[in-house]
Amino acid sequence: MNKKAIDSVSIKEMDSEDVVDTVTIDCTIFGFNEGTLEVLLVQHAEGISKGKWGLPGGWIRKEESIDDAAYRLLRELTGIDNIYLEQLKAFGSPKRFPLSRVITIGYYALIKKEDYRLTPGFTASAVKWYKVKDVPELIYDHADILEVSLKRLKRRVRQAPVGFNLLPEKFTLLQLMHLYEEILEVEMDKPNFRRKFLRMKLLVPLNEKETDVSHRAAQLYKFDPGIYEKLTEKGFNFEF
Amino acid sequence: MNKKAIDSVSIKEMDSEDVVDTVTIDCTIFGFNEGTLEVLLVQHAEGISKGKWGLPGGWIRKEESIDDAAYRLLRELTGIDNIYLEQLKAFGSPKRFPLSRVITIGYYALIKKEDYRLTPGFTASAVKWYKVKDVPELIYDHADILEVSLKRLKRRVRQAPVGFNLLPEKFTLLQLMHLYEEILEVEMDKPNFRRKFLRMKLLVPLNEKETDVSHRAAQLYKFDPGIYEKLTEKGFNFEF
DNA sequence: ACAAAAGTGTTATAACTACACCCATGA
């Protein structure tokens, strides 16, 4: 069951469960580590794509919604429950999956790597974080899905402060700026970034500073979910 | 065949064609008429939802991609080939379709009503433009799909000049402004709107003015697709 | 005292907002 959850391709296992047999889910799971954007890939242990890397995915159960299926698959894979997850779009070239006509629904998720742990059941198949700029060849149309996910992330990050979901609870302004720089692939001006972000009152300064750094300790902030709600409702944008 | 194309619900007809039997497509087709945003609905002629209105939709053929299926259905319904069409998202509550587990992929389209004509084959089933603020009760989860389409249109219109696809070839600045006002449900300042839009050099002034109006004739513009490309690539936004 | 990053200040430019006002045209 665990293997199936991370492997949308072993079609022979399919009929053993009560699943929709023409539609799968594939997730692009982003993480952020030391200034680099990463993505979680799985190595398929058997089936026609044995040994190759792909996005984690799986089948949809007949009695669950597609969103529920995505949350379930993610929980099974990362052990995380409270996750930022959004549907990307459906991918449906007739030949995308060689054995039969399978449409897949792409999702993308942002996780705090500090929260992530591999659940024991999954250690059988290889699961690994790859730098986004350094992913190996992927099965089927997963390279497409990843590309669309990246585009969407870039767009999303400028329209809502979703980046927080990639950072630890407490973070510094520079960490936040580096996150934006990495995702948007631009360089930013530190003073201007500070002011712009502080102006929108989205950050709550904590009574805490960095420790163990060999330079002036930075103020730590957390993110104010209340203000976030207000801002997303009336719509805003983070152009930099 | 025609009836099937606009009716994703008559499941009994389904197996007579080479289609994917668990996934449909439903389209929200927007038009703009005399300052009002409209949506194209179809009345189902038979099946379990006989007499009720819904979004036009249909089955995906086994050998076509989902995008191709959406274009085909739209062409069959409106007779238009060169259309603005974008995938919305997949809808997949387990109970959304009462007879079996069917996931639908929503699309939304923007059409110039001047180009639109009902193709003869479709006159059998009723097809009708409804004002968006005045749609009747819809079958299944089509109200959901319409709502998400509207939200998406609002968002999209602020990030790319897609509104042009709803207007005739030649239009005045005030028509354009009214389009934005209608979609975004806000009131705008005429002078400021002019300047803002003209500043981005997206409009090409024509050597033509309005005729037959009982006031000063307005300059007509068309839309410059070259600039559009450049703008969308580097990303921009139309906050008003 | 130096490196490295934190954080503040300043100034020119550009965009936004709100409004007053003049122009052209048909009824």
Place this chain on the structure above:
DNA sequence: TCATGGGTGTAGTTATAACACTTTTGT
């Protein structure tokens, strides 16, 4: 000549961008 929308001007305010500068901390 009046109503209707077309179209321009302006002034106060706010956001942006570029960059010089001071502060704090560990080595």
